Amino acid sequence: MRYIIIGAGAVGGVIGGRLAGSGHEVVLVARGAHFQALRDRGLRLRVPEGELTHRLPVVEGPAALGELRPDDVLVLAVKTQDSVAALQTWAPAPVTGGGTAAERLPLFCAQNGVESQRLALRLLRRVYGVCVWLPSTYVEPGVVSAAGSPLTGILHLGRHPHGTDETARLVAADLEKSHFEAPVVADVARWQYAKLLANLGNALEAVTGPVDSEEAAALFRRVRAEGAAVLDAAGIAYASTEEQQAVRGDKVTLVPLDGAPRGGGSSWQSLTRGTGTIEADYLNGEIALLGRLHGVPTPLNELLQHLANTFARERRAAGSMPVGELVRLAEEAVVNTR
Structure with a gap:
């Protein structure tokens, strides 16, 4: 699977960096000075074992990727006030073999609050909630930090509005190889x-x-x-x-x-x-x-x-x-x- 991190700030940048560090394919989505820093100098991830630099593809939107892949996983990590704009941008993106992201790809909402997955479900068929317990910081373009040890964070995953499936379990397995604990739960909203x-x-x-x-x-x-x-x-x-x-x-x-x-x-x-x-x-x-x-x-x-x-x-x-x-x-x- 390829992970497309829509909003590579504190939470998205750390998740993307940790996934990349364990060998997973990752694309970062950012804008402005953060986009420029990520493109020019890579993602600088500060964690307890030191500062790690990940040279990853970074885009401002789906057009830069051409058609999305059927094995893409979308991770929405923007602030909730920016969710509608991001969803409207990515939902209609074409996927190789036919159809759109809204019709074919899973979207994981790795955000605070409870509203984004409801907003997402208006546009996308396969929406997952994530309870994000991930102390992380983004105040400087191109740099994110996460001070958690021995785990970087705990991310409960589940289908929205309820339930679990194989996609959630596969994503959880990748996260658990990447310094996270990722329980798959049928009642993610409770968390x-x-x-x-x-x-x-x-x-x-x-x-x-x-x-x-x-x-x-x-x-x-x-x-x-x-x-x-x-x-x-x-x-x-x-x-x-x-x-x-x-x-x-x-x-x-x-x-x-x-x-x-x-x-x-x-x-x-x-x-x-x-x-x-x-x-x-x-x-x-x-x-x-x-x-x-x-x-x-x-x-x-x-x-x-x-x-x-x-x-x-x-x-x-x-x-x-x-x-x-x-x-x-x-x-x-x-x-x-x-």
Whole structure:
């Protein structure tokens, strides 16, 4: 199989680099300065064993590849706010022997949140969800890093909306040869919703910096509890904290990387790169949406969604709001919903 990584940033770049390092054929899809750096200097992958450089084919879209191959696997790793554009670009791409990517190829959504595979299923017949537990960083064109050891990450895979098949098992086998654990599960959404609850802190981290004070940690616990209450009201199952810890154990322990400090997660990285967009609408905004559908107030998640979008739109510095100021705004938001 050939892996086409649509969005070779933190998650996509690490998955692509690790697959290439274990001998698999990989094509990276990128744009702008990142595309130029990957094309000119290769993918620089910083991991615990050192910096690895992979000279891989890199394209901006399917036209550069001509017809796609019947053994291609599409891995969607863009931020969810960029999913529609990417899907509309790749779904109609022709495949050798007839038909299109939408009709013939599998697409794995290796992204935060739960919305992209639903968007993908509107266009493609074979869609797979991936619960991404992969601490990784992309802030410099051409360079991605992943500090996890002994495993780089854990990626639960399954068909969307449910089930498993041979394709999922084949992809999982390739990932497990590439520094990942990749459980194939029939209920991948249950793991993704659990990860969604953890990702509700992404906006908090992006706005105020690392959640390393008791004040910030206490606020995150309230934000997560609000999210859990919404999922419970909606009847949506999610893996418990204890179940997640039992699976992960100490398999993905972060170690210091030379020249690659990990300043923050995916939303923090978006602000640091000054992209102008952020994924909060599909993390905190997912909770806000479900809260409105099921009659559960979500003032804290709505606040974080609003602030994260404001920071991205105005290109404010990541972590530039004092935690105390955010806590004050949170208390006001809660009072105003009573």
